[in-house]
Amino acid sequence: xxxxxxxxxxxxxxxxxxxxxxxxxxxxxxxxxxxxxxxxxxxxxxxxxxxxxxxxxxxxxxxxxxxxxxxxxxxxxxxxxxxxxxxxxxxxxxxxxxxxxxxxxxxxxxxxxxxxxxxxxxxxxxxxxxxxxxxxxxxxxxxxxxx
Amino acid sequence: xxxxxxxxxxxxxxxxxxxxxxxxxxxxxxxxxxxxxxxxxxxxxxxxxxxxxxxxxxxxxxxxxxxxxxxxxxxxxxxxxxxxxxxxxxxxxxxxxxxxxxxxxxxxxxxxxxxxxxxxxxxxxxxxxxxxxxxxxxxxxxxxxxxxxxxxxxxxxxxxxxxxxxxxxxxxxxxxxxxxxxxxxxxxxxxxxxxxxxxxxxxxxxxxxxxxxxxxxxxxxxxxxxxxxxxxxxxxxxxxxxxxxxxxxxxxxxxxxxxxxxxxxxxxxxxxxxxxxxxxxxxxxxxxxxxxxxxxxxxxxxxxxxxxxxxxxxxxxxxxxxxxxxxxxxxxxxxxxxxxxxxxxxxxxxxxxxx
Numbered sequence: 001x002x003x004x005x006x007x008x009x010x011x012x013x014x015x016x017x018x019x020x021x022x023x024x025x026x027x028x029x030x031x032x033x034x035x036x037x038x039x040x041x042x043x044x045x046x047x048x049x050x051x052x053x054x055x056x057x058x059x060x061x062x063x064x065x066x067x068x069x070x071x072x073x074x075x076x077x078x079x080x081x082x083x084x085x086x087x088x089x090x091x092x093x094x095x096x097x098x099x100x101x102x103x104x105x106x107x108x109x110x111x112x113x114x115x116x117x118x119x120x121x122x123x124x125x126x127x128x129x130x131x132x133x134x135x136x137x138x139x140x141x142x143x144x145x146x147x
Numbered sequence: 148x149x150x151x152x153x154x155x156x157x158x159x160x161x162x163x164x165x166x167x168x169x170x171x172x173x174x175x176x177x178x179x180x181x182x183x184x185x186x187x188x189x190x191x192x193x194x195x196x197x198x199x200x201x202x203x204x205x206x207x208x209x210x211x212x213x214x215x216x217x218x219x220x221x222x223x224x225x226x227x228x229x230x231x232x233x234x235x236x237x238x239x240x241x242x243x244x245x246x247x248x249x250x251x252x253x254x255x256x257x258x259x260x261x262x263x264x265x266x267x268x269x270x271x272x273x274x275x276x277x278x279x280x281x282x283x284x285x286x287x288x289x290x291x292x293x294x295x296x297x298x299x300x301x302x303x304x305x306x307x308x309x310x311x312x313x314x315x316x317x318x319x320x321x322x323x324x325x326x327x328x329x330x331x332x333x334x335x336x337x338x339x340x341x342x343x344x345x346x347x348x349x350x351x352x353x354x355x356x357x358x359x360x361x362x363x364x365x366x367x368x369x370x371x372x373x374x375x376x377x378x379x380x381x382x383x384x385x386x387x388x389x390x391x392x393x394x395x396x397x398x399x400x401x402x403x404x405x406x407x408x409x410x411x412x413x414x415x416x417x418x419x420x421x422x423x424x425x426x427x428x429x430x431x432x433x434x435x436x437x438x439x440x441x442x443x444x445x446x447x448x449x450x451x452x453x454x455x456x457x458x459x460x461x462x463x464x465x466x467x468x469x470x471x472x473x474x475x476x477x478x479x480x481x482x483x484x485x486x487x488x489x490x491x492x493x494x495x496x497x498x499x500x501x502x
Contacts, residue, residue: 058400061434066420078494088492095500096441096471096489100434103467105370112501141371146422147430 015069015134017044024082026074032120040127053086057097067143070134073112150322150343158198164335166192171225177201182270203276206266210449212236212392225251231447233307234480235392238443252307259296295448295461300358380456383426387450393443442488444468
């Protein structure tokens with residue numbers, strides 16, 4: 001009985017996840033996952049960027065401060081950027097903002113991945129894993145706060 | 148290293164010489180204003196005041212680099228200032244906010260400084276110079292140096308083009324650190340440069356270990372809730388941004404409609420969330436600023452001094468940005484030729500910092 005209630009409570013929490021993905025890889029991978037009818041949880045809302053380097057870390061801050069339970073970023077594998085080196089710059093920025101978020105204990109709510117256009121299955125699995133992780137973390141401490 | 152040993156009184160002649168020989172067209176110098184010390188900009192060599200009571204005085208008013216931010220003209224300016232101010236100037240050169248060829252950076256040994264209010268109130272007790280024993284003694288009397296200075300581990304005049312090193316008693320050693328600095332010193336007739344071998348590694352280590360101890364003792368902001376509580380009194384006046392030497396955007400995001408919503412925009416955001424704190428974007432403002440200065444913050448503490456609500460911002464900006472600087476092994480203001488971390492990359496790096 002007790003077990004059932006916890007399970008029910010867990011089911012009730014559906015995290016909101018904001019994703020920033022590169023047009024040339026992960027966005028296409030998400031498309032591929034869809035057309036190949038791979039199932040993955042519908043918790044993420046994807047925002048398409050033209051390149052990893054378009055990810056201004058302020059986007060991440062804004063999403064988190066507005067109550068997103070999780071944020072993820074995904075771009076082309078290092079070395080495979082459509083614009084040659086955009087993801088290298090992005091990687092440095094992400095490392096910096098995650099260091100800041102780590103200080104505030106929010107780094108486990110911001111993940112980043114490299115997923116290429118052909119990795120539809122990897123995208124689906126990543127989304128499954130991420131949603132599970134965020135569900136375990138529970139709602140964001142910033143959710144519903146007067147900020 | 149080329150340098151010359153002088154009496155501190157001779158520095159007046161040195162500064163006059165720099166102006167006289169047109170090495171620089173103007174100089175930013177600390178000078179006395181009653182009890183206090185402020186900066187002045189001199190172009191006429193006859194207006195150079197005797198530097199002694201001001202140049203080593205442990206008082207921090209404004210970061211001199213902030214005053215000359217945007218110095219993109221050909222005329223050359225010399226800046227005589229504390230190492231943190233010089234390091235900020237070096238970051239501004241890298242950020243293309245100052246022209247490397249038109250600034251001559253002269254750093255002066257700093258023992259740590261008091262806010263200029265504290266200094267003015269206790270000028271007689273503090274005097275023109277303090278050493279670490281005196282700082283402790285004054286602390287016992289309730290007159291403490293700024294927190295930013297307590298945790299500062301780079302107080303020695305080893306940055307910029309020229310360094311003014313304080314020695315025992317009245318003696319100073321002026322050293323040319325870069326070629327530009329050596330050239331500037333050679334232009335002055337009364338000065339004959341000799342090889343000076345200054346080894347201060349012992350001093351550097353001592354300062355660094357004391358600073359680290361002080362830093363570790365500071366209360367840490369370790370959660371969002373703690374940050375909220377820390378910023379409770381913030382009125383988003385943005386003084387910390389305006390006084391920050393390395394916050395340099397011509398048009399700040401937080402002066403624009405998205406960052407500073409008014410009227411209908413503000414109402415829309417409130418409707419979206421049901422309730423928002425006003426003035427809006429308090430946390431967003433500070434976190435964005437932490438990120439924006441994450442690699443360039445020199446830890447001068449000007450933000451804390453500028454805060455009208457006395458929020459100890461040193462515990463936020465220099466402390467958190469240092470952690471970012473560590474992952475890139477970058478020390479802001481150390482070397483003008485070293486590229487800014489966000490402008491370069493390695494093909495294989497940082498993968499453990501991403502997830």
